[in-house]
Amino acid sequence: MSTGGLAVLVFLSFLVPVPLLAWLDRPRRPGAR
């Protein structure tokens, strides 16, 4: 892997999971299973 590839990988690895983790953090609706 090139240094540029490493930089892109680091950037994406810290950005891509954020929406998923934030969504998983949302409170469940009352009564939801």
Place this chain on the structure above:
Amino acid sequence: MYVGHFAAALALKARVPRAPTAGLLVGAGLLDLLFAPFVLFGLERATVTPAVSPGFSLDFIDWSHSLLMSVVWSVGFGLLFRRRGAVVATTLGFAVFSHFLLDLVMHPADLALWPGSGVHLGLGLWRLLPTGWWFVELGFVAAAFGYYVVRSRPGTTFGGRPALMAGTLAVLHLVNSPWVPR
């Protein structure tokens, strides 16, 4: 450190539920989000080292990761959230600085005091424990996530899917393990 930064953000969420989750997650990763463009534009330097843990050498990361710049980025990021109140803004700022504190454990001495400083900090777990660092980070993730789960009782405004969250963190940590070829 990778997933440990996300786990730190979740622990801060559990401590201050009013703080926005996405902001905490981005904040906890901000120094590495800055590192990437800084490398691409030549402000910072790194070398890929497949034979030496953790697979890369961070030769000059003073603008994104030095102690002084970590404080600067933390204060700047916190100020973006000042309208949400001092507690939330401070928490977001600390999310950024938590990155420096956690990297201090893992990195070899590549964290400068300030840009261009000859003094570099880092306990170097990546080098001292070429595979063991992964378990140390796992222990931190478990502790931080455990705190998050304990605080996310029914009725709280966060932590709705702890099992899926744990699974996601586990997958990310496995992908970042020293046994996965890079």
